Amino acid sequence: MNAFPLGRTLILAALTHAALPAQAGPSLVCLIQPSSQAEIGTSVTGVIETMRVERGDTVQKGQVIAVLRNDIERAALDVAKSRARADADVQAAIAALAFARQSTARAEDLVKKKFVSEQALDKTRTEERVALQKLAQTREQRNVWEREMGLAQSQLAQRTIVSPISGIVAERYLSSGERVEDRSIARVISIDPLHVEVMVPADRFGQIKVGMVASVMPELPGASPVEATVKLVDKVIDGASNTFRVRLALPNPDHAIPAGPRCKVNFDDPAIGSTTQRTTVKPQPESRTATRESASQPATPSTAPTDIEDGAIRALERWHRAWESQDLIGYLAAYTKDFKGSYPSRHAWIEQSEASIQKPSRTRNHISEARFQSLTEDTLRVNLRQPKKNGVPRASTLNSLLMVLEKGQWLIREEHAQR
Numbered sequence: 032m033n034a035f036p037l038g039r040t041l042i043l044a045a046l047t048h049a050a051l052p053a054q055a056g057p058s059l060v061c062l063i064q065p066s067s068q069a070e071i072g073t074s075v076t077g078v079i080e081t082m083r084v085e086r087g088d089t090v091q092k093g094q095v096i097a098v099l100r101n102d103i104e105r106a107a108l109d110v111a112k113s114r115a116r117a118d119a120d121v122q123a124a125i126a127a128l129a130f131a132r133q134s135t136a137r138a139e140d141l142v143k144k145k146f147v148s149e150q151a152l153d154k155t156r157t158e159e160r161v162a163l164q165k166l167a168q169t170r171e172q173r174n175v176w177e178r179e180m181g182l183a184q185s186q187l188a189q190r191t192i193v194s195p196i197s198g199i200v201a202e203r204y205l206s207s208g209e210r211v212e213d214r215s216i217a218r219v220i221s222i223d224p225l226h227v228e229v230m231v232p233a234d235r236f237g238q239i240k241v242g243m244v245a246s247v248m249p250e251l252p253g254a255s256p257v258e259a260t261v262k263l264v265d266k267v268i269d270g271a272s273n274t275f276r277v278r279l280a281l282p283n284p285d286h287a288i289p290a291g292p293r294c295k296v297n298f299d300d301p302a303i304g305s306t307t308q309r310t311t312v313k314p315q316p317e318s319r320t321a322t323r324e325s326a327s328q329p330a331t332p333s334t335a336p337t338d339i340e341d342g343a344i345r346a347l348e349r350w351h352r353a354w355e356s357q358d359l360i361g362y363l364a365a366y367t368k369d370f371k372g373s374y375p376s377r378h379a380w381i382e383q384s385e386a387s388i389q390k391p392s393r394t395r396n397h398i399s400e401a402r403f404q405s406l407t408e409d410t411l412r413v414n415l416r417q418p419k420k421n422g423v424p425r426a427s428t429l430n431s432l433l434m435v436l437e438k439g440q441w442l443i444r445e446e447h448a449q450r
Contacts, residue, residue, distance in 0.1 A: 058295040058360060061229035063249060063281065065220035065290045069196050071096055072215045075189045079216070082207045088200045089286075090219060093193050097205075097216050101190035108187050111180035114173075121173060124166035131159035194219050199286070222290050227259050227279040229296050233268050239277055239298055240264070247281060248295045248360040249288055253377045256364035257281060257288070259296070297360045343403060343411055343434060346441035357388050367435065367442045409436035 077099035084096055138155040141147040198221035205216050227247055231239060243261045248254065259279035268275045279296070281288070346365065353361030363381065374380040404412040415430040433445035 058297045059229050059231060061227050061247065061294045061296045063288065063290060063292050063294050064226045064228055065222055066224050066226045067196055068218060068220040070215040071192060071194060071217045071219060073099070073189065073192050073211055076212050077190060078210050079205055079207050082205065084200050084203060084217060086200050086203050090194045090198065090200060092195065092197045095191055096194055097192045099190040099211065101187055104183065104187040104190055108180065108183035111176065111183040114176035115180045120169045124169040128162040128166050131162040135159045192216060196221050198222060220290060222286055223283045225281040225283050225288060225290060227281050227294065227296060229277050230272065230274040231277050233273045233275060236268065236275055243298065245279060246297045246360045246364060247279070248363070250293045255368045256360045295360060297358060343413065343441045346434065347401060354388060359385050359388050362388060365443055367437065367444045370444060372446060
């Protein structure tokens with residue numbers, strides 16, 4: 032079911048240049064790194080019997096990486112289990128103690144009847160105490176054997192090498208049959224989330240807070256801007272470079288972004304780069320009307336914008352604001368990840384967009400009106416009227432945009448311009 036009736040259009044005089052906020056600051060160079068990594072080795076010396084991972088494999092915490100030869104350790108464990116489970120000595124000591132107690136009881140009865148001397152009774156009592164100590168000694172010996180079994184199990188477990196973290200096998204240094212001494216066997220890195228490390232000028236200290244959301248543009252072919260959250264702000268400023276370090280967490284559940292590339296981060300994107308409330312330009316009641324495409328029905332005033340209308344308006348504000356402030360990351364973020372315009376590839380479109388947005392003599396536009404037409408529940412056709420703004424009135428440009436709703440955000444999938 033459509034969020035608002037098919038064919039309904041809104042004429043908005045909302046996105047004027049005069050109402051836009053100040054230009055965003057420049058992007059900063061950053062580096063995308065794993066959130067954690069582990070050089071996996073072993074505390075024992077041995078020969079690798081089986082290597083169970085290859086470079087690029089995905090592993091989970093506790094998963095077996097390699098197994099060393101363990102014939103001796105396994106045999107020692109079997110012996111320790113046999114000793115710990117042996118019950119004959121304990122049962123013999125119990126029987127001896129029971130017999131000693133019976134002998135003592137008979138001796139006591141005979142002493143009462145004056146059939147044996149007190150010396151005979153003392154002897155049986157001594158034999159009972161010896162039998163009791165023998166039972167305690169036997170039980171303690173079994174406890175020792177159980178602890179030896181635990182030691183043998185630990186020694187055998189050292190021959191099995193597991194991953195301490197979940198992630199990707201970045202390097203595999205050894206293979207089956209090679210000897211392990213003081214070398215690492217493999218290196219595992221965690222890339223979900225990723226860490227974005229950036230050096231920020233000291234004059235920004237105090238402006239960047241934990242929890243802020245910034246826009247990150249990886250330097251990868253066809254990459255699109257993504258959002259990252261500030262997790263750590265250093266309290267120390269490096270005197271030599273007059274900068275401080277900031278770390279951001281970049282979600283990467285599908286492992287689409289690799290670790291290692293350089294990137295650009297923008298903390299000043301008004302759309303997502305601040306924890307303060309964003310000012311959204313709202314249309315004035317007298318500048319917005321609703322019309323029906325049917326000529327038989329007169330135009331009537333529209334009601335308040337729906338959530339879909341508000342979302343599309345905010346998306347257009349961010350898109351236009353990014354162009355005006357020469358914010359390439361924010362500008363590219365307004366498009367779908369597969370958008371390439373009329374260019375042969377998305378990479379070519381990004382290069383052309385970067386050249387156009389950074390051109391000093393580029394024409395600055397403002398949007399005088401926008402018409403929204405619902406095609407489906409998550410698709411809009413938007414027609415924008417953009418008069419040129421270079422000091423002299425000129426013919427306006429009509430931009431026709433096809434916008435789609437992806438993960439709660441309205442993005443541009445198609446764009447066509449005509450005079």
